[in-house]
Amino acid sequence: MDDKPGSGIENAGRRWKRRPPGSNWGDFGADDQLGRMNLLTPEKVRQGLAEAREGKVFCLSLPLDFPGGSTVNPRRRPPLLQPTLRDGKPNINFPLSRLHCCHTDVISDDAVLLHTQYSTQWDGLAHVGAWFDANGDGRPEMMYYNGYRARADILGPMDYSAQDETEIEGRPIGAKKLGIENMASTCVQGRGVMIDLAAHFDTQRHYVSYDELMRIMEADGVEVERGDMVCLRTGFDRYLLDCGRNPPARAQMDAIQVGLDGRDERLLQWITDSGLAALISDNIGVELFPARPVSGHAPGHPLHQHCLFKLGIHLGELWLLSDLADWLRSAGRSRFLLTAPPLRLPGAIGSPATPVATV
Structure with missing residues (x-):
């Protein structure tokens, strides 16, 4: 167009x-706020359900207090759990007999201060603009x-x-438009497709190019069709779990990350042409940061800008993919049913997620 x-x-x-x-602005309507989530049609849900053959399920979320600390992103902190208050006192293990002598209930109730993009997360469409x-x-x-x-x-x-x-x-403050609640309203269920980068690369920093991605998909018999949600397993999830909520300096983590090369124009064009509905990884940002240097004015997060700003493709980061990827590889499969709604929190820019895969 x-x-x-x-x-x-x-x-x-x-x-x-x-x-x-x-970009595809306007292709889904002048007032669209869903982007490629529009491609999760009933047919895509049926395709996902057809992959649920064994009834085996995988939780694709890290514990939400991982990675631990704030070295991954200094602006984000682990969840802070605290009790609600009842008459100024902590409402944990509170015996109602203190208020009503004949009541036998013991009540616990808590609250959380949660950074929406600290751990396993969805980037909403208001996360990156230009x-x-x-x-x-x-x-x-x-x-x-x-x-x-x-x-x-x-x-x-x-x-x-x-x-x-x-x-x-x-x-x-908040997203009057493009808030994460729009994504949540779709239920985010359909067919997931795993691309197992960890099976082809050592754990050292590597920008995955279009040519490399195509070779991996061909070698593993992976096909991506319109409306699929694509997951990229790099093995970084297991590295974070092994760190036990005590990750090293960001530079040390960056040295072992594998991710997409956001400067590769053919890779960005493949994202456009494939019709994928969402792009997900177990690493920090799907693409590697910082992006490869270029001269002149250019986006610092080129894949984020291409997906979130131009195409309305939600990005999933810091997902727990390795157990699922190992099972799929052993079974000679790459597809599964993925259910991954964010919190239906009006105005939020991102959201934690507890995705579920069924095979």
């Missing part, structure tokens, strides 16, 4: 007149998938587009 100014989808001009080259001139007037704006805008649709307490970084007092 033409990406020139003025050639947008019908009614899409409410927010934009031109869309980024290679500066883009959507109106064709020569003035780039901070935009997100399908032309939703910073400050109008994704709200924060600071206006970073202003030179003085103006603080906006009393303004609500």
Whole structure:
């Protein structure tokens, strides 16, 4: 479809007149907030159910207090569990007989302070945007998938587009559009496809190219079809579990990570052309950070920008994939039923997940 100014989808001009080259803005409707989740049709659910032959299930989530500490991301912290309060006292092991002498109940109730993208997680479509001139007037704006805008649709307490970084007092915070609750409403169930990178690469830093990915898929007989949710097993999940909530410095972890090369244009084009509905890995970011250096202006997270900003493809990170991948390899299979809804938390930008695979 033409990406020139003025050639947008019908009614899409409410927010934009031109869309980024290679994007699918408007293809699922002018007001779409689901992106490629739209491809999880009843037929894709039936295809996933057809892979549930043994009735064996796998939990694909790390314990949500992994990886431990904050070396993976200094802005994210482990969950903080604490009791709720009853008359100012901790509401754990609370005997109701203290309030009503004839009651025999003992009550426990807790709360959690949870960083939504600390452990096994979904990146929502408001997680990564880009500066883009959507109106064709020569003035780039901070935009997100399908032309939703910073400050109008994704709200924060600071206006970073202003030179003085103006603080906006009393303004609500959160994603009025593209919040993770939209993804949750689809139930995120369909056919998963495993690509076992760990079976082909040693545990040392490696940017996986398009050519390498195609060779691995051909060697293992893996096929990805429109609407499949693709999982990339690198083995990093077992490394984190072995660290026992005490991971080393980020540089040491980066030295053993395998991930996609976000600068490989043919790889990005394959993501576009394959029609995959979601892209998931057991590593920190699906793609490797930092991306390979290039000259001039370029996204620092090229695969994230391609998937979240241009195509509306949700990314899953830090999933527990190795047990499932080992079983699939031993069974000569690569497909399974995947059920992986995020929290239905209105306005959230990301979400922890407890995905389940059934084979």
